[in-house]
Amino acid sequence: MLRMANLAKTYRTDTIETKALSPFDLEVKQGEFIAVVGPSGSGKTTFLNITGLLEVSSEGQYWLDGVEVSTLGDKAKSRLRNEKIGFIFQSFNLIPELNIYDNVEMPLRYRKLSGAQRKKRVEQALEKVGLASRQKHYPSQLSGGQQQRVAIARALAGTPAFLLADEPTGNLDSKMAAGIMSLLKEINANGTTIIMVTHDLEQATQAGRVIEVKDGVISEIKNLAQKIA
Amino acid sequence: MISYYTKLAILSLWKTRYMSLLAVIVIAVGIAATMTTYTINHMMTKDPLPSKSDSLFLVRLNNWSPESAYKNRDVETAPVYLSVQDAVNLIRHDKAQAQIPIAGFKDMLKLPSQDAVDAKMTFVRSSTRDFFSSFEVPFLYGSSWPKTSDINGEQVTVISKKLNDKLFDGQDSVGRTVELGEHQFTVVGVLDDWFVLPRFYGESTRAFKAPRDIIVPFQTQLNLELWSPNLQAFECWKETEDASVAAFWASECVWVFFWVELNGESEKRVYMDFLNSYVEQQKALGRFQRPTLNQLQSPSAYLKERDAYSSDSEIAVWLAICFFTLCLLNAMSIIMTKFQGKAGEVALRRAVGASSMDLFQQYMIETGIIGLLGGGLGLLLAQFCLFFSSQLYTHLSKNIMAMSVELMVITVVLSVLSSLVFGLFPIANAIRVQPATQLKSL
Numbered sequence: 001m002l003r004m005a006n007l008a009k010t011y012r013t014d015t016i017e018t019k020a021l022s023p024f025d026l027e028v029k030q031g032e033f034i035a036v037v038g039p040s041g042s043g044k045t046t047f048l049n050i051t052g053l054l055e056v057s058s059e060g061q062y063w064l065d066g067v068e069v070s071t072l073g074d075k076a077k078s079r080l081r082n083e084k085i086g087f088i089f090q091s092f093n094l095i096p097e098l099n100i101y102d103n104v105e106m107p108l109r110y111r112k113l114s115g116a117q118r119k120k121r122v123e124q125a126l127e128k129v130g131l132a133s134r135q136k137h138y139p140s141q142l143s144g145g146q147q148q149r150v151a152i153a154r155a156l157a158g159t160p161a162f163l164l165a166d167e168p169t170g171n172l173d174s175k176m177a178a179g180i181m182s183l184l185k186e187i188n189a190n191g192t193t194i195i196m197v198t199h200d201l202e203q204a205t206q207a208g209r210v211i212e213v214k215d216g217v218i219s220e221i222k223n224l225a226q227k228i229a
Numbered sequence: 230m231i232s233y234y235t236k237l238a239i240l241s242l243w244k245t246r247y248m249s250l251l252a253v254i255v256i257a258v259g260i261a262a263t264m265t266t267y268t269i270n271h272m273m274t275k276d277p278l279p280s281k282s283d284s285l286f287l288v289r290l291n292n293w294s295p296e297s298a299y300k301n302r303d304v305e306t307a308p309v310y311l312s313v314q315d316a317v318n319l320i321r322h323d324k325a326q327a328q329i330p331i332a333g334f335k336d337m338l339k340l341p342s343q344d345a346v347d348a349k350m351t352f353v354r355s356s357t358r359d360f361f362s363s364f365e366v367p368f369l370y371g372s373s374w375p376k377t378s379d380i381n382g383e384q385v386t387v388i389s390k391k392l393n394d395k396l397f398d399g400q401d402s403v404g405r406t407v408e409l410g411e412h413q414f415t416v417v418g419v420l421d422d423w424f425v426l427p428r429f430y431g432e433s434t435r436a437f438k439a440p441r442d443i444i445v446p447f448q449t450q451l452n453l454e455l456w457s458p459n460l461q462a463f464e465c466w467k468e469t470e471d472a473s474v475a476a477f478w479a480s481e482c483v484w485v486f487f488w489v490e491l492n493g494e495s496e497k498r499v500y501m502d503f504l505n506s507y508v509e510q511q512k513a514l515g516r517f518q519r520p521t522l523n524q525l526q527s528p529s530a531y532l533k534e535r536d537a538y539s540s541d542s543e544i545a546v547w548l549a550i551c552f553f554t555l556c557l558l559n560a561m562s563i564i565m566t567k568f569q570g571k572a573g574e575v576a577l578r579r580a581v582g583a584s585s586m587d588l589f590q591q592y593m594i595e596t597g598i599i600g601l602l603g604g605g606l607g608l609l610l611a612q613f614c615l616f617f618s619s620q621l622y623t624h625l626s627k628n629i630m631a632m633s634v635e636l637m638v639i640t641v642v643l644s645v646l647s648s649l650v651f652g653l654f655p656i657a658n659a660i661r662v663q664p665a666t667q668l669k670s671l
Binding site for chain 2: 045046049052054055074075078079081082083087089093095097098106107109110111154158166
C-alpha cells in the first residue's frame with residue numbers, strides 16, 4: 001500500500017546543504033504496525049512528514065495506494081491526506097476553541113459528507129476511543145490521555161488506510177501511555193496500518209516491524225526485543 | 230461549507246477579539262471619513278433632477294453694451310440673466326414646453342389677522358406655474374396656480390410646508406390669505422417637503438441653501454412693481470430712464486434667470502432657431518448690438534461655470550481616500566498579526582486534508598466579517614459625522630449632510646470589498662505556512 005524507491009531529502013540554503021535522509025527504499029503492506037526509532041534530530045519526523053505528504057522528497061519516488069504522489073498538486077495531495085492518512089501528534093494538536101465533537105469532525109468537513117454522515121462517523125470514532133460521552137467538552141476540560149484519545153478519534157473518523165503517529169505518548173505519563181499504546185494496537189488489529197515514531201524502545205517492540213533512522217540513514221532492525229533484553 | 234467557515238470565523242474573531250475589534254475600528258474610522266466627505270461632495274455635485282437634466286436649459290442672450298463685452302471677459306459670454314423685457318417677450322412667444330423665469334423680492338409677511346409688528350421679512354420667489362411641473366415640485370395641499378394667474382398677474386401664492394406649519398399650524402391653507410407688504414395673496418397650494426440639490430435654478434451662491442418659502446407669479450411681481458434691489462442681484466450697462474421700477478423693468482438691466490424645458494434635440498434646435506430670430510428682430514429695433522451669443526445651457530454646465538461646486542470638497546474626498554488607504558494598511562497589519570497566530574491551526578487543517586483554497590475561503594470569510602463589522606460601525610460613525618457637520622455648517626442645507634440608502638449600501642459594500650482586497654496578502658501569507666514546521670506549535 002505504500003512504496004518508496006530511492007527516496008531522499010536534502011535541505012538546501014544558499015550556502016549549506018543538509019542531508020536529512022539518505023536514499024532509501026521501503027515497502028509497507030496493509031495492516032502492518034511499524035515503529036520508527038532513532039535519536040533526536042536523526043530524521044524520524046522528516047521521514048514521517050514525507051510519508052504523510054506534508055513535505056516533499058528531494059529525489060526518488062513514492063507510491064501511496066498505487067498513486068505516485070510526487071507529481072500531485074496541492075488539491076490532489078490534500079484529498080489524498082484527507083482520505084488515506086490519519087495523523088496523531090505528540091502534542092495532540094486539538095483546537096482549543098472547538099469542542100470535542102467539532103475537533104473530531106474537522107477532517108470530515110473537507111469531504112463532501114452530509115451532516116448525518118459526519119455525525120455517525122464522529123460518534124463511532126469517539127465510541128472507539130471511549131469518549132462518546134464527552135462530545136460537548138472542550139480540550140482544556142480533558143486530561144492529556146483523553147486529549148490524545150480525541151486526537152486518535154479525529155484520525156480514525158476519516159477511516160484512513162493508515163495512521164501516522166509522531167511520538168503519540170511523548171507527553172503522557174506511563175499509565176496513560178500504556179492506554180494509548182493498547183488503543184493503537186487494537187486499531188491495528190482491526191486492519192489499520194500504523195507507522196509510529198517513538199523514542200521508547202519498549203513501545204517499539206510492540207510493533208510488527210522496527211525501522212531505525214540514524215544520521216539520515218534508514219535501516220530495519222530485526223529482533224529489537226532480544227537486543228534490548 | 231460557508232456556514233462552517235462562518236462559524237470558525239466567529240470563533241476566531243472571539244478568540245482574537247481585541248485585535249479583531251481594533252481592525253474593525255480602524256476600518257470603521259477610515260470608511261466613516263471617506264463616506265462622510267464623499268456624501269457631502271456627492272450631494273453637492275449630483276444631478277439635481279436626473280429625469281429633467283437633459284431637457285432643462287438656461288436661456289442666455291447677449292444684450293450687453295455695444296462698448297464692451299459682458300464683464301470684459303477675453304472670451305465673450307452672454308450674461309446669465311435676462312432683462313425683464315426679454316423674459317416677458319419669451320414668455321409671450323410661448324415656444325418652449327415650459328418657461329420658467331426665476332426672480333424674487335422681499336417683503337414683510339403676515340396673516341391679515343396679525344398685527345404689523347408680527348410681520349416677518351420674507352424672501353419671495355417669483356416664477357410661472359411651469360416652475361412646479363418642470364422642477365417636479367410635490368404638493369401637500371392644492372396645486373400650482375392656473376395659467377390665467379401667470380397671464381394676468383393674479384395675487385395668488387404657493388407656500389412651503391414649513392411656512393404653512395408656521396402660519397397655519399400645518400392645516401390645509403388653500404383659500405386662506407397672507408399679506409405681503411400691503412398686498413394680499415390667496416394661497417392656492419402648499420408644497421410638501423422639497424429639496425432639490427444642488428438648487429441649480431437660481432443664484433449659484435445659494436445652490437446649497439433651502440428654497441424660498443413663498444412663491445408668487447412673475448407677472449404679479451411685475452404688475453405690483455415689487456422690487457428689492459438690495460436682495461436681487463442685477464447688472465446694468467446703462468442708466469435706466471429714471472429711478473422708477475417701471476423704468477427698471479423696461480431697461481436693459483439683467484436680473485431674471487430664464488429656464489426652458491425642451492424635450493429632445495429637435496425641440497432644442499427649433500427653440501435655438503427661435504432665439505436667433507428673436508435676437509435678429511431685436512437687433513432691427515436697435516438692441517443686441519454685440520455679437521450674437523445665444524445659448525441654451527444645461528443645469529450642470531451653469532453650476533460648473535459659476536463655480537458652484539467647491540473644489541475643496543473634491544480634495545477632501547481624495548484626502549479621505551488616502552486616509553482610508555492608510556487605515557486599510559493598518560488593518561492589514563493587524564489581520565496579518567492575527568493570522569500569524571494561526572500558523573499551527575493552518576498546519577493542522579492542511580494535515581487533515583484542507584486544501585489551500587479551503588483555507589483561503591475560510592480566512593476570506595473571516596476578513597469579510599471584519600469588513601462588514603467595520604462597514605456597519607463606519608456607517609454609524611459617518612451618520613454621526615454628517616449630523617455633526619450639519620450642526621456646524623448651519624448655512625448649508627441639511628440635506629447635503631444626509632446619506633441616501635444607496636450610499637449606505639455602498640459604504641458597507643466598499644468596506645467589505647476593500648477589507649477583502651487588503652486581506653489578500655495576510656491570507657496568502659497565512660496559508661503559505663509549511664505544515665511540517667508548525668505542527669508542534671498549536
